[in-house]
Amino acid sequence: MFTEKVTWVHHWSDRTFSFKCTRNTAFRFTAGEFAMIGLIIDGKRVVRAYSVVSPPWSEELEFLSIKIQDGELTSKLQHIEIDSEVVIMPKATGTLVNSALIQGGELWMLATGTGLAPFMSLIRDLETLETWTKIHIVHSVRDAKDLAYNTDLVTAFKDHPVDGELHEMVDAVLEYHPILTGQGQARISEQLNNGELKINTDVDKVMLCGNLEFNHQISDWCKSKGMTEGSLREPGTFVVERAFVEK
Secondary structure, three states, X not given: OEEEEEEEEEEOOOOEEEXXXXXXXXXXXXXXXXXXXXXXXXXXXXXXXXXXXXXXXXXXXXXXXXXXXXXXXXXXXXXXXXXXXXXXXXXXXXXXXXXXXXXXXXXXXXXXXXXXXXHHHHOOOHHHHHHOOOEEEEEEEOOHHHOOOHHHHHHOOOOOOOHHHHHXXXXXXXXXXXXXXXXXXXXXXXXXXXXXXXXXXXXXXXXXXXXXXXXXXXXXXXXXXXXXXXXXXXXXXXXXXXXXXXX
């Protein structure tokens, strides 16, 4: 177990927030993976699965979290400040990785809410950027203030102090599709069914990460189109992350 110090906190809305912390040099992860992170609460270690937002080459670790007022972890985690301590288990894992997909075609990353987190890591990963000719990030939330990292995605990290060096590579492949359901825009599932999201299921690949209902719905849609679910053992044409922050 690593104990790390919080270096930055940003509250996007009353529903979500992000934070960065120091990174032990022994902590390794692949873009798209999640780690078990949390707090020591009343002498007890309380951890949950959180996808890493930062790319593998980053010196710090960044995470995106929901706020659940009665959640065992997030009821406390949402109140962390700079210099607060968080705990991180040493092993990262997950299926939202390039190696779980058959290469070829365009890559579609479909997310609701904080499900965007692993895609923020992947879109700044050199292997990912070199693997796909076009990467679509589709992020569905209720309100505009919940569009975490919207500015970075709109500008392809052009003005980001660290990731700006990747701007040209990201800009060449990224297509960003924000969806605001609170303003009447159709949900991802509806846009898939009515053809607004033009995924060529014969050649394109899909990563999805969101709430349980979303994961089931979109997995079923992918399977109905003849797509196969990939895993670390056997790559497929779509992958889904089954880890959640709160259970």
